[in-house]
Amino acid sequence: MPKYNNKDLKKMDRIKRLNIINGITGVKPANLIGTLNKKHEIQNCAIMSSIVHLGSDPGLIGFISRPTAEIRRHTLENIEENGFYTINSITNDIAKRAHYTSAKFEDDIDEFERCNLEPEYLSEFPVPFVKTSPIKIGMRHLESVKIEKNQTILIIGEIKILSISDLIIDDRGYINLEKGNICGIGGLNQYYKLEKTHEYEYARPENTPGFKKLGN
Numbered sequence: 423m424p425k426y427n428n429k430d431l432k433k434m435d436r437i438k439r440l441n442i443i444n445g446i447t448g449v450k451p452a453n454l455i456g457t458l459n460k461k462h463e464i465q466n467c468a469i470m471s472s473i474v475h476l477g478s479d480p481g482l483i484g485f486i487s488r489p490t491a492e493i494r495r496h497t498l499e500n501i502e503e504n505g506f507y508t509i510n511s512i513t514n515d516i517a518k519r520a521h522y523t524s525a526k527f528e529d530d531i532d533e534f535e536r537c538n539l540e541p542e543y544l545s546e547f548p549v550p551f552v553k554t555s556p557i558k559i560g561m562r563h564l565e566s567v568k569i570e571k572n573q574t575i576l577i578i579g580e581i582k583i584l585s586i587s588d589l590i591i592d593d594r595g596y597i598n599l600e601k602g603n604i605c606g607i608g609g610l611n612q613y614y615k616l617e618k619t620h621e622y623e624y625a626r627p628e629n630t631p632g633f634k635k636l637g638n
């Protein structure tokens with residue numbers, strides 16, 4: 423079993439290191455971010471696997487944008503210029519098309535059109551959603567936090583509108599990703615089907631598997 427220390431990682435081939443480091447944290451959520459350019463003329467769509475829940479009240483979601491020094495990041499530019507964006511779950515049937523949104527397109531290319539993804543506008547929300555996604559989240563940008571160590575940027579936004587397919591949510595608000603055919607991402611190019619295997623009660627110390635009732 424290979425063991426690497428940080429010096430080994432530093433001198434490793436860049437692509438191999440990138441594959442390893444992107445893969446070691448396990449399955450990541452698969453989402454497409456929808457935006458519009460400044461003049462609201464060009465639709466943009468980009469796959470992002472770094473989306474993370476930041477809080478429920480208010481509903482906050484973050485994601486990490488790569489550094490902007492050498493390459494223009496249309497998603498980041500659009501979000502910072504327009505203030506709105508959408509987060510859309512990726513299903514297995516659109517995973518391939520979603521993957522190709524990661525290509526470096528020129529800024530006058532409609533990435534929905536180019537990747538054969540259908541846009542949808544909901545409730546006068548100003549930017550496009552992905553029509554077939556079972557979970558669609560309309561976001562307003564709150565802040566961009568630069569991570570000094572590697573110049574990546576944590577984009578934080580609040581949920582303004584939310585659309586969830588009836589087929590995947592129950593009365594308690596539990597969401598079943600398997601029923602939605604939603605996929606997961608390993609590394610930067612591995613796509614997984616998700617299978618729900620268990621559901622557990624709220625964890626209390628007295629219900630833990632190793633708990634022994636003392637004195638009873």
Ligand SMILES: Cc1cc2nc3c(=O)[nH]c(=O)nc-3n(C[C@H](O)[C@H](O)[C@H](O)COP(=O)(O)O)c2cc1C
Nearest residue numbers: 468469470471472486487488495496497524525610
């Ligand atoms: C599976 C996968 C996950 C990705 N996740 C991210 C991410 O979390 N953050 C990011 O900045 N780029 C991520 N990318 C790269 C972007 O999709 C890519 O840079 C894309 O060109 C951005 O498009 P834009 O210039 O229209 O914003 C990912 C790419 C792939 C294939």
